Amino acid sequence: MTTTTHLLRTRRFLPLFVTQLLGAFNDNLFKNAMVLFVVFNVYNSEQAEARFSGLATALFIVPFVALSAISGQLADMRDKARIIRIVKTCEIGIMTVGAAGLLLAWKGIEVHALAIPLMLIALFSMGIHSTFFGPIKYAILPQHLHAEEVLAGTGLVEAGTYLAILAGTIVAGYISAPAAAIGVIVVALIGFFAGQRVPPAPPEMPDVPLALPLLRPFLRRPRGLLRTLGMVPVTVADQAVSLYRLVHSTTRHPRVFLAIAAISFFWAVGAILFVQFPPLAKNVLGCSKEVASLFLVVFSVGIAIGSMSINRMLKGAVSARYAPACVVGTGLFVVAFHFVCAAWPVPSQRGLLTLGLFLRAPLAVPLVGTLLGIAITGGMFIVPLYAFLTTVVEKCEAARTIAANNIVNSAAMLIGSVLAMVLTSMGVSIVDQLLFTGLLCFISALLGWRLYRAELAHHGEQEHHTFDEMG
Template identity: 65%
Template sequence: MTTTTQLLRQRRFLPLFVTQLLGAFNDNLFKNAMVLFAVYSLYNSESQEAAFSGIASALFVIPFVTLSALSGQLADSRDKAAIIRIVKACEIGIMVVGGIGLALAWKNLAVETVAIPLMLLALFAMGVHSTFFGPIKYAILPQHLLPGEVLAGTGLVEAGTYIAILAGTILAGWIPVEWAAVGVVLTAVIGWFAGRQVPPAPPMAEPQPIDYNILRSSITLIRNTTDDRRVALAIGAISFFWAVGTILFIQFPPLAKNVLHASKEVASLFLVIFSIGIAIGSMSINALLKGQVSARFAPPSVMVMGLFVVAFWFVCSSWTPHAGEGLMQLGAFVRHPMAVWLLLALLGIAIAGGMFVVPLYAFLTTFVPPSQTARTIAANNIVNSGAMVVGALVSLALSHAGIPLADQLLVSAGMSVISALLGLRLYSAERAAAASAA
């Protein structure tokens, strides 16, 4: 905790922390305001609502698949702080477009023909923005922090991300859409100012020529990065985790409306609880590992996450609808006799998930040369994003096949087993490497 407190007072960490926090907040304020509007005000079909939520998630992650190799090359061959300033300036323009889309939706003007296309365009552009910012927020940590501070810094970044998701999600569920339209633009401006305070982070090696062929550079990046078996296993484990997370996030709004017969504030509460849990797990694992970067808690953490998913499914399947008219509001929901068990299961999913993923991100930034950290994170983002797209497609396919939303949760539980196996193999490889070094 002392290291954490010290980092939050340092210019070598605080501006980056604030910048990424505001970016995550803006992503989620905008995305959730858009999705909740579509689910609760535009569509009236479970399959349409799940499809829109899935399309939105896929649009956001597609840039990670296609552009991460380019972003990793740029981050390792250019000053990372300079890239942050450019990326955050672009965010202002993107959010102006998104804000116009939200405002048109509020006014009910050309919703299908103009408002939704503008919002989806802005969401895709924010995916591009995050693609170029993502490798930097982790790769810059070993450059600005001491070796014993990297795990704490990674935990803070991860916890801060989910605190920001929490704040953005709460606001999206509670404020009018016109306020969200203004809020996303103002947040982008503040984020640009914060990004300008990040200290210089020049390349750690002689800059290499950049390959602008996104297909070839992506394949080359993944091949080169995964030569180290431990890195390959870490990326695989993280990817399955995000596939599970994508399926859950897509399901939350339509599940709240159609299975629990609850309002959008309840759907927002689910995302809030999930974000709180990830933040708790992110900070708890640092305390358990005492600053050491290790995957030893990864397998049990993700297995516990899978068990909580099964518990969440059981509560949803046993849910008894309320007796009143219309959708159940938040006050009625929290008084429901099964609500406590539902929220505890969701909190357990998120805490275990945070404990699983944070050491793996720290592993990726500390077990490769400093000159290659951004490309390693970029390769991880490509594979993660591909897994997230697959997760979104799986969710869409399950909905199209008519499988009930509650039963779709069991797919997430099954995928947790694969993550646990990859985590176990990673820890075995970690121990073998330590033994050979000794």
């Protein structure tokens, strides 16, 4: 833990850590405050609520798939600290729009015509914000930290992100819409000032023009301005090809491909679990929404614990050595979670169990314990793989490698969410879906084992991509 506490006292790491912490908190504070307010105060139809929730999720994830290619390019070819400052400046404007939507909805002013569209625009824009910040928060670490500090820094970033998600989710459920509107602007301002303290992180490759995606009808006029800014306008179709080439050029290397594949399977499993938690709590366990929130709290805390624990086990070395065993543990805990849920007694009293009644139930401790085990082993699995991606490639290529990873991860999460809905529509019970989720963990274990074998075979080597062909 010496390395960890040392990093938290250095300017090389602390401003970045605070900036990403506040960004993740604000994402989840706004997103959850918006969804909870609209679902509980605007709509009275389950179908309308489901459509809104699905639309909100899609709007936030779509930028990760569509723009990760250019965000990785940008991070590798421009000063990362400067990009952070630009992104955090934009966050203030985005949160101002979102806050206006929240306040209009709270006042009942043009709720459907203006308030909800404003909030959805802000949510989509925050997805763009996170897409451009995502590659930087990992790729900047090898530039600012020593080799033996990268794993500890990655673990802190990962743990901080999950704790921020947890805090944002909890706070959103307990504060009013006006308080949330004020809160997101205040947090954006603090994040802006923290971002100003991040040390410069200049590009470690030659300065080349960026390929900026634009619709063809708008290509003529801005060409001169874009070239002045060091950008080259391309069509959306060209950018789609560029996105494909980014993923292809990254994943053609065995170690990078296996790391991204293992991470993506993990996030697909995570997406299915998160989709299952609320209906599981209500329909299988007969519990209230506070219990569903407890599941999310336990999951987030467990991920944070696992993220910090693996650094001590590996003693600062970046390795996939424990990845197979950790994700096998995740699968076994998921199976155990399934059996505990299957054995859960049907409540005899009317109404849903409160948090207090749930905690006094005979099987509450093993239920929470197995869920905590899922999260801890998951955190221990995921952190070394993220550190692996930023250290197995040249520093000048790290951001685009993370961007390619984000594209595949986002697609995997969408597939996982859709798969959970398909299984439900096919009549597969939620408890039985847990068994299926556990089986997917063993696929990640196989990928992790193959990754460790590739790591041993290519120890000390770095992968070299051919990103210049993306143009």
